[in-house]
Amino acid sequence: MCRDCGCSLGPEATRAPFAAGTNSSLKIETIEVITAILGENDRVAAHNREHFDEHGVLALNLMSSPGAGKTSLLEATIRALDGRLRVAVIEGDLATENDADRIRACGVPAVQITTGNACHLDAKMVHDAAHDLPLAGLDVLFIENVGNLVCPASFDLGQHRNVTLLSVPEGDDKPAKYPVMFRAADLSLLTKTDLLPYIGEFSPERARGALRQIGFDGETIELTSRGGAGFETWLAWLDREVAAQRERAARGESARPRVQPDGASAHAAGSRPQR
Amino acid sequence: MHELSVCQALIEQVTRVARDNDARRVISIVITVGPLSGVEPQLLEHAYPLAAAGTVAQDASLVIETVPVRVRCCSCAAETEAQANRLVCGACSDWQVDVIGGEEMLLTRVEIETETASIH
Numbered sequence: 276m277c278r279d280c281g282c283s284l285g286p287e288a289t290r291a292p293f294a295a296g297t298n299s300s301l302k303i304e305t306i307e308v309i310t311a312i313l314g315e316n317d318r319v320a321a322h323n324r325e326h327f328d329e330h331g332v333l334a335l336n337l338m339s340s341p342g343a344g345k346t347s348l349l350e351a352t353i354r355a356l357d358g359r360l361r362v363a364v365i366e367g368d369l370a371t372e373n374d375a376d377r378i379r380a381c382g383v384p385a386v387q388i389t390t391g392n393a394c395h396l397d398a399k400m401v402h403d404a405a406h407d408l409p410l411a412g413l414d415v416l417f418i419e420n421v422g423n424l425v426c427p428a429s430f431d432l433g434q435h436r437n438v439t440l441l442s443v444p445e446g447d448d449k450p451a452k453y454p455v456m457f458r459a460a461d462l463s464l465l466t467k468t469d470l471l472p473y474i475g476e477f478s479p480e481r482a483r484g485a486l487r488q489i490g491f492d493g494e495t496i497e498l499t500s501r502g503g504a505g506f507e508t509w510l511a512w513l514d515r516e517v518a519a520q521r522e523r524a525a526r527g528e529s530a531r532p533r534v535q536p537d538g539a540s541a542h543a544a545g546s547r548p549q550r
Numbered sequence: 551m552h553e554l555s556v557c558q559a560l561i562e563q564v565t566r567v568a569r570d571n572d573a574r575r576v577i578s579i580v581i582t583v584g585p586l587s588g589v590e591p592q593l594l595e596h597a598y599p600l601a602a603a604g605t606v607a608q609d610a611s612l613v614i615e616t617v618p619v620r621v622r623c624c625s626c627a628a629e630t631e632a633q634a635n636r637l638v639c640g641a642c643s644d645w646q647v648d649v650i651g652g653e654e655m656l657l658t659r660v661e662i663e664t665e666t667a668s669i670h
Contacts, residue, residue, distance in 0.1 A: 303577060306567055306660045312560045312581065313655065395552050426552035429588040429655070454635040455588040487645050490637035537587055537655045 319398035323433025331524035339440035341422030351500035395426035424453040447482035557601035573662035576610040580659040584652035619652030
C-alpha cells in the first residue's frame, strides 16, 4: 500500500529534447522540463492524503512560530473533546520527545518526529510517522509542524487543511512579515487572547487587517486554550471539518488546503504543466 | 533555511533528467522562483553547491529566473503586479484578488552534454 511496497502516483515529468548542439562526438542539449522542484515530496504527500482519505481521517497541519501555543491548544482540545473524536498527533521538533509526552499524557497516541536540524516536516517524515499510528480508528490527525514561520509553508504533507496560530505576544503585524506562511492558512487562530489586557500593542483588528492584505479570506478565531467562547468556536470548526471529511471520504473525494505550494497545485490540477 | 532541502530535491530531479538523457554532465540548470514560493533565491545559490557536490551536476551553473507576484482583480479584472505582503489590486486597491503568478518553484530547463553514438 506504500511506495515502499510498489505503488506509484503521478506520471513522470514532461520532457522533450529542445535543441541540438555541435556535431562532434560531444553534443550539448537543452532539455525542457518544467516540473515542480519538490515534485517527489508532492508525490509522497498525495500518497499520504490517499491513506488519510482511505480511513476517513481529517489531517490538519498546525503551523506557527515556536511558542505560539500549538501544543497547549492540542492538549486543551483533546481534554475538551473527552473522547468524542478519536485523535492522534504527529509532533515535529528539532529535538526532544517533550511535546509527544505531553500529548500522550492526555491519553491519545502521539508520534514524535525529531528533525535534527531540519526546520520543517516533509511528506516522507509524515508518511513514516503515520505508519506508527492506528489510522483506521481515527477521526482527526493533528500534525504539529516545527515551530517556524518560513520553511513549513513550502512542503505539502498530505494534509486537508492548514491551521496557523498567531499569538498575542508576537505582535499583530506578523502576517505582513511572513506572508507566505499566513497566506497558506485555511483557518487562522489568534491565540493567547487572555494576554490582551496586558499587551495593549496587540490589536486583533489590525491582525485581521494584516491577514486580509496578504490574501487570507478564511475564518479567524480569537481564543485562549484556557477556554471560553473562542475555544468553543474552534471546537465547532473542528466538528464541521471532521463531518465534511467523513462525507468526502464516503463519496471517494478528497480536499486540499486552499493555497498549495506550487508543485502540489500543479498535481492538483490533474495535468502536467505544458511546455 | 529549507533551501538546502529544496536544492537536494532539485538535484534529484536534475540527476533523473541527466540519466534519462544519457548525459555525461550537466552544464546548466534553469529554475523559476516566485516570491510566494517561500524560497529565497540568494539562499538557494548558497545551498546549491553543497547539494550538487559529487553529482552529475557538480559543475553545473544554476540560473534562477525570478518572476513577480501578479494578481487579477475580482472587481475590476485588472492584472497587476503586487507585493507578497500586500496582495491588492494595483489599479483599484481592492483586496479581493486571485494570485496568477509568483508561486512558482519550478525546474524549467537542463542543459546537458551527451556523447553522440557515432564516435570516430
